[in-house]
Amino acid sequence: MKKKQIPAFGYLRVSGISQIDKNGFDRQKEEIIKYAQANNYEIIDFYYEKAISGTSDLVDRPALSEIMLRIAGNGVKTVIVERADRFARDLIASELLIKEFQKMDAKVIEAESGSDLSAADDGNPTSKLIRQILAAVSEFDKNSTVLKLRMARKRVKHIKGKCEGRKTFGE
Secondary structure (H helix, E strand, O other): OOOOOEEEEEEEEEOOHHHOOOOHHHHHHHHHHHHHHHOOEEEEEEEEEEOOOOOOOHHHOHHHHHHHHHHHHHOOOEEEEOOHHHHOOOHHHHHHHHHHHHHOOOEEEEOOOOOEOOOOOOOOHHHHHHHHHHHHHHHHHHHHHHHHHHHHHHHHHHHHOOOOOOOOOOO
């Protein structure tokens, strides 16, 4: 007899407009589905945040807000994300979002590691530590990427005289 599958939502996010049509959503969806199949979850719906920063609060995340409304109304209590950095890329934003899910007795699971990002803090301080380390690493990675891109733009501007913006007449 097959065990009843646990209903869940898939949450996918890309931060830039230029990423929307690339493979970010496909890659994330594939990982979420793979995790769900291996761990007895049934994905009821996928929610996509298009061009939303991982540092954004809940009010600036329409798809995540919609998930929370559905969790409050229909009994699905699990959200699966590809990686912790797809959920949030800022330690404070991550912790605030996690608190909202905890208030609703809902789980946020990272498909890559199988970690429950929303594991209750009481009783197991290791869960909270792991969650906060993942969020801190995501924030560090985002800041490092921003710095690398800024330095690359400066190099190009130094060499070519210009890096971004509208093309000048004759370009």
